[in-house]
Amino acid sequence: MGEQYDSDLHLHSQYSGGTSPRMVIREIARGAAKKGLDLVGTGDILHPKWRRHVRRELVEDEYGLLKEPKTGVLFVPTVEVEDERRVHHLIILPSLDHAEELHGELSRYSDDIDAEGRPHLRMTGAELADLLKDHDCLFGPAHAFVPWTSVFKEYDSLRECYGSAMDRVDFVELGLSADSDYADRISELHEYTFLTCSDAHSPYPHRLGREFVRFELEEPSYDVLKAAIRRKPGGRVVLNVGLIPELGKYNRTACARCKRQFELEEAERLNWRCPECGGTIKKGVRDRVLELADLEKPKHPNHRPPYLRIIPLAEIIAKALGLSTITAKKVRAVWNSLVRRFGSEIDVLIETPIEEIAEVDERVAELLKSFREGTVNIRPGGGGEYGKIITEEESEREEPRSRKPVQRTLDELIGRG
Numbered sequence: 001m002g003e004q005y006d007s008d009l010h011l012h013s014q015y016s017g018g019t020s021p022r023m024v025i026r027e028i029a030r031g032a033a034k035k036g037l038d039l040v041g042t043g044d045i046l047h048p049k050w051r052r053h054v055r056r057e058l059v060e061d062e063y064g065l066l067k068e069p070k071t072g073v074l075f076v077p078t079v080e081v082e083d084e085r086r087v088h089h090l091i092i093l094p095s096l097d098h099a100e101e102l103h104g105e106l107s108r109y110s111d112d113i114d115a116e117g118r119p120h121l122r123m124t125g126a127e128l129a130d131l132l133k134d135h136d137c138l139f140g141p142a143h144a145f146v147p148w149t150s151v152f153k154e155y156d157s158l159r160e161c162y163g164s165a166m167d168r169v170d171f172v173e174l175g176l177s178a179d180s181d182y183a184d185r186i187s188e189l190h191e192y193t194f195l196t197c198s199d200a201h202s203p204y205p206h207r208l209g210r211e212f213v214r215f216e217l218e219e220p221s222y223d224v225l226k227a228a229i230r231r232k233p234g235g236r237v238v239l240n241v242g243l244i245p246e247l248g249k250y251n252r253t254a255c256a257r258c259k260r261q262f263e264l265e266e267a268e269r270l271n272w273r274c275p276e277c278g279g280t281i282k283k284g285v286r287d288r289v290l291e292l293a294d295l296e297k298p299k300h301p302n303h304r305p306p307y308l309r310i311i312p313l314a315e316i317i318a319k320a321l322g323l324s325t326i327t328a329k330k331v332r333a334v335w336n337s338l339v340r341r342f343g344s345e346i347d348v349l350i351e352t353p354i355e356e357i358a359e360v361d362e363r364v365a366e367l368l369k370s371f372r373e374g375t376v377n378i379r380p381g382g383g384g385e386y387g388k389i390i391t392e393e394e395s396e397r398e399e400p401r402s403r404k405p406v407q408r409t410l411d412e413l414i415g416r417g
């Protein structure tokens with residue numbers, strides 16, 4: 001049995017559009033360490049300047065992965081690319097040399113590969129998957145259900161997208177608005193390992209690792225990581241951790257401009273045009289999954305690990321203290337004392353006994369407990385607006401749009417304790 005590695009394999013550097021200028025290796029490593037992540041993707045590794053920065057800042061670890069010397073956080077080269085149908089795919093590579101080689105080959109299909117961290121490629125998903133047959137890498141669709149840039153906004157099945165290169169697909173990244181209960185209602189997806197990743201654009205612990213995968217690896221090497229994702233001996237995925245899907249910003253069908261939410265039939269009747277403001281209505285992940293689902297209920301294959309639903313600690317603290325913003329000084333103070341005392345944000349979120357958290361702050365302990373038990377009330381997100389945690393009273397006023405997700409605790413999920 002190997003050691004556990006909490007891993008976030010999809011994020012972006014400062015060279016992708018709309019990201020924080022603080023997305024540099026030192027800040028990512030510092031944020032990852034505070035969060036409690038052991039392994040993160042570099043993101044954007046086809047970008048030449050970013051690759052040079054990565055080479056400069058990281059050293060090769062004894063098993064061949066990259067390591068940030070100060071924090072000991074491990075990195076693996078990753079990149080997200082956009083194909084000609086605006087579908088996003090995630091690629092995980094063995095080394096910077098492999099990234100260099102892939103950059104050379106994909107340059108022929110891209111005008112912005114040297115300028116944009118998430119390059120656009122003049123090729124289809126099938127052509128990309130086919131080209132990758134000659135490369136050692138892990139490959140799969142990114143945030144598979146989101147309405148703007150995903151495989152299922154464009155196609156009704158993976159086979160439709162990847163065609164005869166279908167066997168090149170190693171995993172499906174679920175995205176923030178979906179979980180394995182959603183995805184396992186589609187039997188085509190049962191054979192794939194699900195990745196839960198943050199797609200972070202800034203290094204703060206409420207972004208980085210807001211979704212992550214817990215791997216068990218015999219050694220922290222690329223080959224063992226690959227074995228874990230392909231479900232071969234040497235490693236395995238033991239846990240997917242992610243946002244409660246209703247908190248994702250594309251969970252419900254909603255107007256992209258004014259955020260008003262619609263039932264699917266209503267949106268169809270309105271021809272996807274918002275009667276309130278004239279904006280475009282975007283199909284929510286939940287409705288898209290319901291369209292694609294061939295199973296009445298999720299049916300998890302034997303290899304599927306448990307899925308733990310959680311949200312960033314700062315958001316729990318802010319809500320527990322009745323503060324409207326997670327950047328409030330008081331939120332940061334409680335966050336710091338919890339993380340200093342118990343090791344990392346992930347430890348506080350899922351491992352530390354509630355009684356010990358109550359010694360720091362009882363209100364936070366109380367709310368965290370209902371999170372772990374899945375009894376918190378949610379106002380679902382949609383149209384680009386994140387969902388929110390709401391009080392019992394607020395939820396009674398809002399029925400039936402909000403609901404209580406129910407989940408078992410981590411100990412129950414993994415049969416521990």
Ligand SMILES: [Zn+2]
Pocket residue numbers: 080088142143149
């Ligand atoms: Zn993307």
Ligand SMILES: [Zn+2]
Pocket residue numbers: 255256257258259260274275276277278279
């Ligand atoms: Zn609108």
